Amino acid sequence: MVEIKTPEQIAKMREAGLVVAAIHRACGEAAVPGTSTKELDEIAAKVIADHGAKPNFLGYGGFPGNICTSVNDVVVHGIPGRETVLKDGDIISIDAGAIVDGWHGDAAFTAFVGSGHAPELVELSRVTEESMWAGIAAFRKGDRLVDISRSIENYIRRQPRPASGTYGIIEDYGGHGIGTQMHMDPHLLNYVTRKRGRGPKLVPGMCLAIEPMVSLGSATTHVLEDDWTVKTDDGSWACHWEHSVALTEQGPLVLTAVDGGKAKLAEYGIQAAPDPLG
Known part of the structure; x- marks a missing residue:
């Protein structure tokens, strides 16, 4: 079942979302050559504690970190x-979450470590991030879940092909409902498949984590022996971008964006919903 939130509950999720935004800001600043991913995790733990929130990744299914730190060909988790120390030229996707009064926030971004990154990597991150915003812009009252999937996929497919030959839209992983739990119905693919049908109708009170994952090659992945780390099958590097978004009567509110998504949604001619926290 899809959990429908009241405006008051969405306000609590906005609080959690702003904690996640603070984690992103702190970890993004610290993601420099010589920093270990454990140090980033410790920074995230401090931000969560300083805001009086709780981590939702730590202990989830046995996961041992406060955040996921996915470097280069690691897609997620x-x-x-x-022992994982960032080097000049690396890319890292940082996936973070927080809980405030039982309500969850969840978002991810890809950071560039140091300098000298290949233009196709910069473009990969841009394409992944912009496909996420295309999906967020498609989160509209009365449409269907598949319309979000289609918007994400169409954006990626319309981009010029990279030197590697293709953008791989990662299979087996995608977005999800979020609220009283981090992962809830519905599951949101980043591409369209007839097997999934059209999905539920989008109605006010729905909250989704919209999160495309794209590689410079393979769309298929495998999990390492730690039962968490997901890598591309062909070793191609990947990017991951995610925001938690609420659909309200006034439109979408990007819960994990500092401005609620106002600036990016304006590029699509969409007015973001008013921020319940002012």
């Missing part, structure tokens, strides 16, 4: 560790 990378485990923070002292």
Whole structure:
């Protein structure tokens, strides 16, 4: 069942979303050559504690970190560790979450470590992020879940092909409902498949984590022996971008964006819903 939230509950999720935004800001600033992913995890833990929130990743299914730190060809669910030290030229996707009064926030972004990154990597991140915003812009009252999937896929497919030959839209992983739990119905693919049908109708009170994951090659992945770390099958590097979004009577509110999504949604001619926290 899809959980429908009241305006008051969405306000609590906005609080959690702003904690996640603070984690992103702190970890993004610290993601420099010589920093270990464990140090980033410790920074995230401090931000969560300083805001009086709780981590939702730590202990989830046995996951040992406060955040996921996915470097280069790791797509998602990378485990923070002292032995994983960032180097100049790396990319890292940082997926973070927080709980405020039982309500969850969840978002991810890709950061560039140091300098000298290949233009196709910069473009990969841009394409992934912009496809997420195309999906968010398609989160409209009365449409269907598949309309979000289609918007994400169409954006990616319309882009010029990279030197590697293709953008791989990662299979088996996608977005999800969010609220009193981090992962809830419905599951949101980042591409369209007839097997999934059209999905539920989009109605006010729905909250989704919209999160495309795209590689410079393979769309298929495998899980390492730690039962968490997901890598591309061909070793191609990947990016991951995510926001938690609420659909309200006034339109979408990007819960994990500092401005509620106002600036980016304006590019699509969409007015973001008013921020319940002012």
